[in-house]
Amino acid sequence: RSLSLDASGRRVALLGAGEVRVAMLDDPDAGTSIRVPTVGMSEVVLAPSGDWVATESFHGSGVHVWDTGHGEPVAHLLPEEGTVRACFSPDDQVLATSSRNDLRLWRVGRWDEVLRVQRRRAYAGGGEALAFTPDGARLAAVDESGTITFFDARSGQRLETLEPPSLQPIGELRLSVDGSLLAAACPSNHILVWDLGQISRQLEGLRLGGW
Secondary structure, three states, X not given: XXXXXXXXXXXXXXXXXXXXXXXXXXXXXXXXXXXXXXXXXXXXXXXXXXXXXXXXXXXXXXXXXXXXXXXXXXXXXOOOXXXXXXXXXXXXXXXXXEOOOEEEEEEOOOOOEXXXXXXXXXXXXXXXXXXXXXXXXXXXXXXXXXXXXXEEOOOOOEEEEEXXXXXXXXXXXXXXXXXXXXXXXXXXXXXXXXXXXXXXXHHHHOOOOOO
């Protein structure tokens, strides 16, 4: 149903019915099988290092996190929330979650909350897509209308906002390796792409600062 690769592209996590399978692509038989709840698991998220795997929820119960080496559960975050999205920072130090009420950052390994950004209003449908910039300094998050806002990952300050040509739901966010492009996948089978480098140059030309 869902898969995720680590930063090397050599380790993969696969979410199936009641199981997450974590394995090396060149030796798939030597992986780890993790038993997971059979209801409410929507997507699997593998940490860049491959050491941790998290599952998002859709009408389920928060975010579950496991140690991929031993297959042991290490955290259950926001169990009271039914729909939650999640992503790891590029340096593997932070896990970000998006729920209907807020964005939160959690310290990987200790799983304690280090930052919370309250939404201006609660979202009816639950958490939306989010993604870190390659340097981990900013977090891009979708709001319920389809607008994308960048936040400072240390302070939670709202920075830049992108509004698509036509507001529509966004299912996934991805940034290019160099951070110059942002892609958003929509349920309408459209992919929206922003050239952040070009936007930054245009802002500088207008003396409005860079991106």
